[in-house]
Amino acid sequence: xxxxxxxxxxxxxxxxxxxxxxxxxxxxxxxxxxxxxxxxxxxxxxxxxxxxxxxxxxxxxxxxxxxxxxxxxxxxxxxxxxxxxxxxxxxxxxxxxxxxxxxxxxxxxxxxxxxxxxxxxxxxxxxxxxxxxxxxxxxxxxxxxxxxxxxxxxxxxxxxxxxxxxxxxxxxxxxxxxxxxxxxxxxxxxxxxxxxxxxxxxxxxxxxxxxxxxxxxxxxxxxxxxxxxxxxxxxxxxxxxxxxxxxxxxxxxxxxxxxxxxxxxxxxxxxxxxxxxxxxxxxxxxxxxxxxxxxxxxxxxxxxxxxxxxxxxxxxxxxxxxxxxxxxxxxxxxxxxxxxxxxxxxxxxxxxxxxxxxxxxxxxxxxxxxxxxxxxxxxxxxxxxxxxxxxxxxxxxxxxxxxxxxxxxxxxxxxxxxxxxxxxxxxxxxx
Numbered sequence: 001x002x003x004x005x006x007x008x009x010x011x012x013x014x015x016x017x018x019x020x021x022x023x024x025x026x027x028x029x030x031x032x033x034x035x036x037x038x039x040x041x042x043x044x045x046x047x048x049x050x051x052x053x054x055x056x057x058x059x060x061x062x063x064x065x066x067x068x069x070x071x072x073x074x075x076x077x078x079x080x081x082x083x084x085x086x087x088x089x090x091x092x093x094x095x096x097x098x099x100x101x102x103x104x105x106x107x108x109x110x111x112x113x114x115x116x117x118x119x120x121x122x123x124x125x126x127x128x129x130x131x132x133x134x135x136x137x138x139x140x141x142x143x144x145x146x147x148x149x150x151x152x153x154x155x156x157x158x159x160x161x162x163x164x165x166x167x168x169x170x171x172x173x174x175x176x177x178x179x180x181x182x183x184x185x186x187x188x189x190x191x192x193x194x195x196x197x198x199x200x201x202x203x204x205x206x207x208x209x210x211x212x213x214x215x216x217x218x219x220x221x222x223x224x225x226x227x228x229x230x231x232x233x234x235x236x237x238x239x240x241x242x243x244x245x246x247x248x249x250x251x252x253x254x255x256x257x258x259x260x261x262x263x264x265x266x267x268x269x270x271x272x273x274x275x276x277x278x279x280x281x282x283x284x285x286x287x288x289x290x291x292x293x294x295x296x297x298x299x300x301x302x303x304x305x306x307x308x309x310x311x312x313x314x315x316x317x318x319x320x321x322x323x324x325x326x327x328x329x330x331x332x333x334x335x336x337x338x339x340x341x342x343x344x345x346x347x348x349x350x351x352x353x354x355x356x357x358x359x360x361x362x363x364x365x366x367x368x369x370x371x372x373x374x375x376x377x378x379x380x381x382x383x384x385x386x387x388x389x390x391x392x393x394x395x396x397x398x399x400x401x402x403x404x405x406x407x408x409x410x411x412x413x414x415x416x417x418x419x420x421x422x423x424x425x426x427x428x429x430x431x
Contacts, residue, residue: 017205022142026150028199029135033157034164035192036095036131038185039102039123041162041273043068044249045169045266046178048256053178054112058253062373065249067116069366071124073359076133078125080355083134087204089197091130096193098126103186107179131193132158133358136338137351141204148292148339152284155335159280159327162248162273170266224406229344230356232399233337237360238367239396240300240333243307243389245368246382247272247326254382258314268323275327283332292339293407295332297400302329304393310386334361344407368392 016022043050043065051061083091102122109115136154143150172181224232247254251272252265279299287295306326313322337357345353372385379385 016142016202018143018145021202022139022150025142025200025202026139026153028196029139029154030157030160032092032193032196033131033135033154034160035189036099036128037158037161038165038189039068039099039119039128040072040158041165041269042169042182042185043119044269045166045252045262046173046181047253048262049173049178050112050115054115056112057377059370059373059377060112062249062369063112064116064119066366066370067120068124068128069362069369071120072129072132073362073366075125075127075129076359076362077352077355079130080134080137080351083130083138084349084351088130088134088138089200091134092197092200093194095127095130096190096197098122099128099193100186100190102127103182103189107182107186127189132362133338133355134351136335136358137354138200138204140338140342140354141347146288147342148287149281149284151338151342152280152287152332152335155284155338156277156280156331158334159273159276159331163270163277166266166269166273170263226345229403229407230353232403233340233357234360236296236396236399236403237334237337237357238364239392239399240303240330241361241364242368242371243303243393243396244330244333245365246307246372246385246389247310247323249365249369250372250376250382250385251323253376255319257376257382258319260316264316268319271320272323272327275324276331279328279331280335283336286332287336287339292336292343293400293404296336296340297397297404299330299332299336300393300397300400303333304390304397305329307386307390307393311383334358337361340403 047061047065050056050064051058054061079091079095099122102118102124105118105122106115109118135157136151139154140147140151169181169185172184176184248269251269252262255265255268256262283295283299286298303326306322306329309322309325313319338354341353341357368389371388372382375385375388376382
């Protein structure tokens, strides 16, 4: 079955793939992702202020982050489906308006439950979700030879948000309060995301996308049904991000527990996510050379080692160093899932399938953030929370190793192994 060109897309689309327009579009997606990603990190920085304002426990103060991640997880699938159907621009416009409305509404929240619900629905599900998974799926259609590094750059917008926003938000919270800070963020999101979305009006060249490469067993059939691969990727996304959530969600609170001020924690989060950007770029380039599956296994192993380093060190300088190492180890994991999906599933399903897997990572972050807070409340120490994360990461290593064994030898190589637009269309059999 050969690939055909859909008349719904621009006739010059083949020349745009990997071309100058593709890189310009990637730059715009990166900027939109950075702005829209504010909702994933602002709630982390304001956690101590919200806890004090509402007079609640650490676990309850972690609920807004958990609910937001669940909202983004659901929204990533819904917005991915919307983007597959009508394009990325309407979805982004809806997202920008929702971010503004969400930050405005939460600034007047009377209780933690109202705050959590508004954050989850408006900032998470309808706002931030579209600037993550759907954008990664969209940009993946514009690259073939450099898809790994392109997706990694787009995914870096999420971490760039975590690098830029925390110090700004922490400063505003101390200067004007967390409620006024939310109002400022909301206005900024609307006046930037909506206009930039209009710059992405050119339709995606999905009709020219190469067919997925599929591993074949000795009997000539794929070794894994599509449903099995999707399920394993979902479990892997949950496991790695439950582990990842401990330092990322609780680093500010952890610093306060150790006797340091919140600014030090915000700086460590910024450093963690800044080095995470480096990790994502390196892993994207690495995936283009050695394949997404090998990159996933390598990143998972390094994240486990970095988590272990948090246990023996609690000095200020060592914490900065370990935070940087953690960022360097884990940044490349999440975008690798998008590469695996694009390698083993049809391009027409990218929005939904990438959305489902990335939603699992977000649920993992939310669940991991809550679990760490609950474990702290029970033990009055973060040591057990770090050990919990390490255990989940070991499960992730096992899944990554299995996928590499099952798929890596035939279909887990680099993106350059994919057939061209006129190559044979092979796909996983359905369960």
